[in-house]
Amino acid sequence: MSLLPxxxxxxxxxxxxxxxxxxxxxxxxxxxxxxxxxSTYVLLLSVGFRRNATAPIFLDVPVGTRAVDPVVSALALTxxxxxxxxxxxxxxxxxQVHKRLVTLDPGGAPxxxxxxxxxxxxxxxxxxxxxxxxxxxxxxxxxxxxxTRSRSPxxxx
Amino acid sequence: xxSFYGLILGLAFLVLQSPDVALSQIxxxxxxxxxxxxxxxxxxxxxxxxxxxxxxxxxARPGPDAGPEPADADQPGEPP
Amino acid sequence: xxxxxxxxxxxxxxxxxxxLMLWGLSGLPPFGEYRGPYGDVLNAxxxxxxxxTNVVAAVTFDYRGVDTMGEEFILFAAVIGTAILLRAQxxxxxxxxxxxxxxxxxxxxxSAVRVLGLALLGPIVLFGIYVVAHGxxxxxxxxxxGVVLATGALLVFLxxxxxxxxxxxxADLIDAAxxxxxxxxxxxxxxxxxxxxxxxxxxxxxxxxGALVSAGTMPLIxxxxxxxxxxxxxxxxTEFLEQTLVLRRRTVAA
Numbered sequence: 001m002s003l004l005p006x007x008x009x010x011x012x013x014x015x016x017x018x019x020x021x022x023x024x025x026x027x028x029x030x031x032x033x034x035x036x037x038x039s040t041y042v043l044l045l046s047v048g049f050r051r052n053a054t055a056p057i058f059l060d061v062p063v064g065t066r067a068v069d070p071v072v073s074a075l076a077l078t079x080x081x082x083x084x085x086x087x088x089x090x091x092x093x094x095x096q097v098h099k100r101l102v103t104l105d106p107g108g109a110p111x112x113x114x115x116x117x118x119x120x121x122x123x124x125x126x127x128x129x130x131x132x133x134x135x136x137x138x139x140x141x142x143x144x145x146x147x148t149r150s151r152s153p154x155x156x157x
Numbered sequence: 158x159x160s161f162y163g164l165i166l167g168l169a170f171l172v173l174q175s176p177d178v179a180l181s182q183i184x185x186x187x188x189x190x191x192x193x194x195x196x197x198x199x200x201x202x203x204x205x206x207x208x209x210x211x212x213x214x215x216x217a218r219p220g221p222d223a224g225p226e227p228a229d230a231d232q233p234g235e236p237p
Numbered sequence: 238x239x240x241x242x243x244x245x246x247x248x249x250x251x252x253x254x255x256x257l258m259l260w261g262l263s264g265l266p267p268f269g270e271y272r273g274p275y276g277d278v279l280n281a282x283x284x285x286x287x288x289x290t291n292v293v294a295a296v297t298f299d300y301r302g303v304d305t306m307g308e309e310f311i312l313f314a315a316v317i318g319t320a321i322l323l324r325a326q327x328x329x330x331x332x333x334x335x336x337x338x339x340x341x342x343x344x345x346x347x348s349a350v351r352v353l354g355l356a357l358l359g360p361i362v363l364f365g366i367y368v369v370a371h372g373x374x375x376x377x378x379x380x381x382x383g384v385v386l387a388t389g390a391l392l393v394f395l396x397x398x399x400x401x402x403x404x405x406x407x408a409d410l411i412d413a414a415x416x417x418x419x420x421x422x423x424x425x426x427x428x429x430x431x432x433x434x435x436x437x438x439x440x441x442x443x444x445x446x447g448a449l450v451s452a453g454t455m456p457l458i459x460x461x462x463x464x465x466x467x468x469x470x471x472x473x474x475t476e477f478l479e480q481t482l483v484l485r486r487r488t489v490a491a
Contacts, residue, residue, distance in 0.1 A: 027198060030194070034186075041166075041170070045175055046173060049173050053174060055174045055176050067174075073177055080186070084193075087190060087193070088190075088193050092197075
């Protein structure tokens with residue numbers, strides 16, 4: 001069963017990619033990206049593993065004890081913290097996208113208020129905002145693709 | 158759920174004899190990252206609730222001296 | 238292309254990719270038999286050369302210190318980017334979160350949570366400082382200790398004291414701490430250059446392995462990275478919390 005860690009790596013990578021490719025919510029996409037990143041940590045640490053060996057820290061064991069590879073530990077260590085910070089940046093982007101375009105759908109389906117720039121003073125007018133690119137306005141007028149919604153607003157009783 | 162995945166991954170790193178990486182993963186993947194995801198979701202939900210209209214929200218939450226429920230919900234024979 | 242077709246195309250491609258990747262990875266040495274020379278060389282040599290018992294920290298901050306400087310600056314840039322993205326827009330205004338949240342009556346935090354949260358704050362900050370300071374001796378270092386310190390700030394929020402935190406926490410101090418951490422790393426590196434050696438040369442006296450003051454510049458670099466990571470994560474936390482609790486859209490006049 002020596003292929004198990006590599007199989008786990010491949011599985012995490014593919015399942016994360018599947019989540020990204022078929023995602024309908026930007027925040028869900030960020031979580032799947034974090035799963036793909038974690039597959040690389042598993043690969044790194046399983047490359048450096050050695051059976052019946054201890055951690056490469058020689059505070060209480062004498063130098064020369066069987067230890068695992070310290071280099072891949074060092075690579076994965078900074079990667080974990082920095083990856084989370086970059087995910088925070090992507091989450092901030094998703095929040096701002098939702099504020100401006102009302103929808104969290106990466107496919108661009110119109111949200112409940114339509115694809116208007118909600119901070120624009122003309123947001124109540126029926127004509128589309130002229131600062132949007134023409135293909136965006138055309139997609140909105142033709143109904144777009146799958147009309148999925150990230151979350152519907154509370155319906156009145 | 159995301160915290161659970163971070164915890165399992167941290168334990169896996171510990172089994173692979175890397176306590177440094179396990180410490181990083183447990184603090185970041187169990188606490189910091191799920192917190193930021195939850196806060197982003199809360200912000201998005203608040204935006205949508207605010208956009209639906211403040212009057213709808215006030216009606217959704219009955220006041221302290223609310224009488225019987227207004228009879229415009231669950232009318233018999235009303236189409237769903 | 239409809240989403241269903243897109244999904245099937247992706248599954249076929251992913252199956253092919255998974256097969257190729259597994260075939261490639263099976264060419265590596267079997268799991269558990271690490272053969273590479275660098276790990277063994279470092280384990281044998283690092284404690285004697287650098288007097289640091291944590292070989293992983295020696296690799297991160299000494300042998301490959303420039304890589305870690307790059308990673309630290311990725312963190313710095315990401316925090317700056319988030320702060321810029323989540324700044325108050327023209328159509329938003331700040332409201333004191335102590336006013337009632339519209340449409341949502343959250344139950345007040347229970348006393349048990351408040352007491353426990355505030356009682357655990359001291360031990361968590363102490364533990365964070367311990368992890369940062371002992372980075373070159375036992376598992377830990379600047380990155381882990383910085384995140385633990387930021388978790389202390391999170392505990393204050395969880396115990397229901399965000400309003401107090403916002404009044405008490407000096408935002409300028411957090412910014413200054415983060416920038417001092419990022420700049421401190423470069424200053425330590427430049428000190429190596431000025432002393433006639435290479436960038437990030439370990440020029441302080443190395444001491445004995447196992448002592449708190451050993452391994453030359455490594456405790457200083459740990460301190461700088463810990464400051465930067467803690468400041469960065471607290472800044473991220475306050476940005477997201479402000480978005481949720483404080484910023485409100487200015488009502489557009491109809």
